[in-house]
Amino acid sequence: MPITLEVCVDSVDGLDAAIAGGADRIELCSALDLGGLTPTPGLIAAAARAPVPVYAMIRPHARAFAWSPADVEAMLADIDAMRAAGLAGVVLGAARADRQLDVHVLALLCERARGLGTTLHRVFDLVPDPARSLEEAVALGFERILTSGCAARAADGMVALHALVRQAAKRIAIMPGSGVDALNVAAIVRASGATEVHASCRAAFAYGEQKGVELGFFPERGSCTSARAVLGLRHALAAFA
Secondary structure, eight states: OOOEEEEEESSHHHHHHHHHHTOSEEEEOBOGGGTOBOOOHHHHHHHTTOSSOEEEEOOSOSSOSSOOHHHHHHHHHHHHHHHHHTOSEEEEOOBOTTSSBOHHHHHHHHHHTTTSEEEEOGGGGGOSOHHHHHHHHHHHTOSEEEEOSSSSSGGGOHHHHHHHHHHHTTSSEEEEOSSOOTTTHHHHHHHHOOSEEEEOOEEEEEOSOHHHHHTTSSOSEEEEEOHHHHHHHHHHHGGGO
């Protein structure tokens, strides 16, 4: 069975690179250095013209996954905006103070997203009981769970990923992500049995504008989506086609 490759991007250049490299699906964000936030209107408009499905991150800030009522209202409006733009789906997550999934908030978000595709993001990797949270995600109607197997990187969570794929039993997709690249993707797919993978495919670079770095406008080093890295991952996955 062919393995679906999802690539996360946070710029128009990144979007173009992911498509050129052969991504099957895009996760659209802003601020990937913060784990991904809700994308900007301009980026959404560019993504609406993409020839592959685009799922937009719905995450208003990076302070927590426990959302206030005002946060939830903003997220509901953002879901409406993604629908109006014609995107294929949204990426959602919410947790309580005890790190359990906030099923009540997720139900509100999923209901507003009805008719769009839905991915549960890596808030899942914080939960104390992944087996329970998987069943909650199934009941909420999510298509897939993006997870590293509750480890820092998917390559370190392969045993847990395999257990999740077995428990899911094709009711929901388990999509390994975090640190997935052309060198380790074959081992991750074989060990987990997953049929989808998620990667950033980013290449590092140094900012040439030193004054801007000194003023705090740019970090000393950054990264951007690389079409070559996407293509390399695509070729590594071809063995499973």
